[in-house]
Amino acid sequence: MKILFISNIFPPHVRGGYELGCLELAEKYQDLGHSVIVATSENTAQVCRYPEPKHIDVRKIFNPVRYYEDLYDYHFQTNSIYFYDKVMAFGGYVESNCIALKRLIELENPDIVWMFNPLGIGPIGIFDTVVSCKVKAVIHLMEHIDGVVQDYSRLVNLTGKWQYLKTKITAISCSEKIYESNSLLGKYFINKVVYNWINFNKFSKKDYFNYSYEDEKVTYIDNREKFRGKNFFRIVYFGQIAEKKGIFFLYKLAKFISKSPYQDKIVIELFGKGETKLMDSLEKQITKDNLSEIFVLKGFLDKESLLERISYYDLAIFLLSDDEPFGYALIEAMLKSVTVMTTSKTGSCELFQDKYDAIFIKDRKDIKEVYDKVIWCLENPSKLEILKSNAIATIKEKCDLDAVTIPALNEIIEMVPVNSGYSFEHVLSVCETLRYPYFDLNINTNLKGARYKFIDKVVNSLYGLPLIGEYLQSWGNNFVQNFRINRL
Numbered sequence: 001m002k003i004l005f006i007s008n009i010f011p012p013h014v015r016g017g018y019e020l021g022c023l024e025l026a027e028k029y030q031d032l033g034h035s036v037i038v039a040t041s042e043n044t045a046q047v048c049r050y051p052e053p054k055h056i057d058v059r060k061i062f063n064p065v066r067y068y069e070d071l072y073d074y075h076f077q078t079n080s081i082y083f084y085d086k087v088m089a090f091g092g093y094v095e096s097n098c099i100a101l102k103r104l105i106e107l108e109n110p111d112i113v114w115m116f117n118p119l120g121i122g123p124i125g126i127f128d129t130v131v132s133c134k135v136k137a138v139i140h141l142m143e144h145i146d147g148v149v150q151d152y153s154r155l156v157n158l159t160g161k162w163q164y165l166k167t168k169i170t171a172i173s174c175s176e177k178i179y180e181s182n183s184l185l186g187k188y189f190i191n192k193v194v195y196n197w198i199n200f201n202k203f204s205k206k207d208y209f210n211y212s213y214e215d216e217k218v219t220y221i222d223n224r225e226k227f228r229g230k231n232f233f234r235i236v237y238f239g240q241i242a243e244k245k246g247i248f249f250l251y252k253l254a255k256f257i258s259k260s261p262y263q264d265k266i267v268i269e270l271f272g273k274g275e276t277k278l279m280d281s282l283e284k285q286i287t288k289d290n291l292s293e294i295f296v297l298k299g300f301l302d303k304e305s306l307l308e309r310i311s312y313y314d315l316a317i318f319l320l321s322d323d324e325p326f327g328y329a330l331i332e333a334m335l336k337s338v339t340v341m342t343t344s345k346t347g348s349c350e351l352f353q354d355k356y357d358a359i360f361i362k363d364r365k366d367i368k369e370v371y372d373k374v375i376w377c378l379e380n381p382s383k384l385e386i387l388k389s390n391a392i393a394t395i396k397e398k399c400d401l402d403a404v405t406i407p408a409l410n411e412i413i414e415m416v417p418v419n420s421g422y423s424f425e426h427v428l429s430v431c432e433t434l435r436y437p438y439f440d441l442n443i444n445t446n447l448k449g450a451r452y453k454f455i456d457k458v459v460n461s462l463y464g465l466p467l468i469g470e471y472l473q474s475w476g477n478n479f480v481q482n483f484r485i486n487r488l
Contacts, residue, residue: 002035004110006101006130008065008120010040012052015068016240017196017328018142020303021174022116024199025140025409026056028401039104041065041121050302061100065089065120070275084155088434091152093125095431101129102424112136112413115169119148124158125431127165134421137169138413139188142196142325146184156434159185170416172409174326175347181323192412195351196326197405198335198395233266233378236313236338238306239329241274241282241297246319246343249364251285253317254295256371266294266374268317271309273300311336314384315377318342319364330358331399334391339384341373351398357391 007022014020022038030036041062067073067086076082088094105113113135118126123145130137139145153159163186171188173179174196183191241247250268257266274282279297286292301309310316316333318340326347330340334357342349344360354360359377361370377384398404 001112002108002110003029003037004105004108004113005036005038005116006113006118006126007038007040007116008062008118009043009068010038010053010058011050013043014050017326018117020050020328021140021142021196023053023056024197024401025114027053028199028406030056032406037104037108037110039101043068059104061104062097062121063089063094067120070277074277087152087155088125089120089122091124091149092122092156092158093128093427093431093434094122095125095428095435097121098125098129098427098431101126102133102427105130105133105135110135112138112416115139117143117145119143119145123149124162124165125427127162127169128427128430129424131165131168131419132422132424132427134418136413136416136418138172138416139169140172140174141178141182141191142174144178144181144323144325146182150185161430162186168419170412172412175350177323177345177347177350178325181325189417190412190415192408194405194408194412195399196328196331196348197401198331198399199401200396201402231265233262233315233374234313235266235268235315235317235374236271236310236333237268237317238271238310238333239318241270241272241279243278244321244324246321246364247274247278247282249319249367249370250317251282251291251295252367253319253370253374254291255289256367257374258289258291258294260371262375262378263294266378267296268294269296269298269313271298271301271306307332307336310338313338314381315374316340317370317374318346319361319370320346322346331395334358334388334395337388337392339377339387340391341370341377351394352391355387357387357394359387 003026005022005026007019009015010019011023026036026038036056038056038058039061040058042060042064067089073086113130113133115126115130115138118139127137149162150159153162166186166188169188171182171191173182173191173193176193179191179193182188237247237250239245247270250270254268257263257268273279283297286295286297310333316330316338318327318330320327320343322343322345324343324346327342328348330342330346330348333340339359341359341361343364344354344362349358349360352358359373361373363369
């Protein structure tokens, strides 16, 4: 089977778990004997770099997703043309990306197009291009894609088109939370939940050389405890340094600890990278509040070095927002024999039980609750050992890439139909209609020109109706071109 994966960015450029998940599945299916190609973009220097996967056939065919470079994005945020391009990149069509993808599909003739994150490369255009081809179409959902498309549709409303295209695509959701959030704008043809995975073969043998199942629990034998400092209770956070990841709540926890009897016994260390403005502000605040001994920014580390380092901590805390799609970091910490404390409504928490294999926080704004549970962990090390053992057993049961994930994915792939396709001229016609904004466009403009009224009317009134939508797909090229000719 020939598989074409699509990801907005791809290693060596990495923002989070989405692109790393794409890499792991590409590697796995290639190891299983399938032909694998990854279509992605070249990217900006500010995005974190990982080792380049030279063993994977990567085609950098899409425009750079420059919107993730915060200083660049901030500088041009009031530029109307840049703003319109960004709207198209996150909630519409990017014509050059559609053409590049169509050419690649024609050249390689894949059996299945497996989309990961389409944001920043024109998600509706990517969907339209894939559906126009006679190929199986799948999207792997690890983000609230519908919410982003809806947000950007306030300027040019293409949600009706989006809803129609979803009916032609099979979705794989990484959690029930993601399943629900991506049902906001219509339903996919099929949408199945397959939790994110762990490739146990990638973890060194010393981490798993000796564990056994007993009553659905694991007895974990590890000499790492002797390396952990007994003078400090060491807490770690790793991942994006961002407000939505709960960094400011962690900072408030550090301030709370600094005024407690345990101020000389607890240290919180953070690994990761954030926006320049946020990092500068955070560093200044740490200095101002004299918290440099309790709240420590350790910087960015590559994944291998990071996983080796975090194994020496006593507790990992993730005060994530309730809309967190999954949260790979929780599982990685657990597999390194670190107890995890996290907010209870993240996607990955669907896998775990409070006080059995993790410690849940009901409200991350309640710093007293967080503090009390940290102190409980500090004072009950023997109970943490039980939680750590149970966590590894849970992950092995529900997230093993080879034993659980791949069989589930293969079963879904077998159910995916081959789309009947339609003329790519239809996609190009929509791109041409959306190509140029007005020169006096500004952020508050609703694009009230005739061409945009037409697109809104077509998308909302016609594509939203199944029978007419089918008809429009077949005859859309002539429909749009005739309108454009008559308008001139």
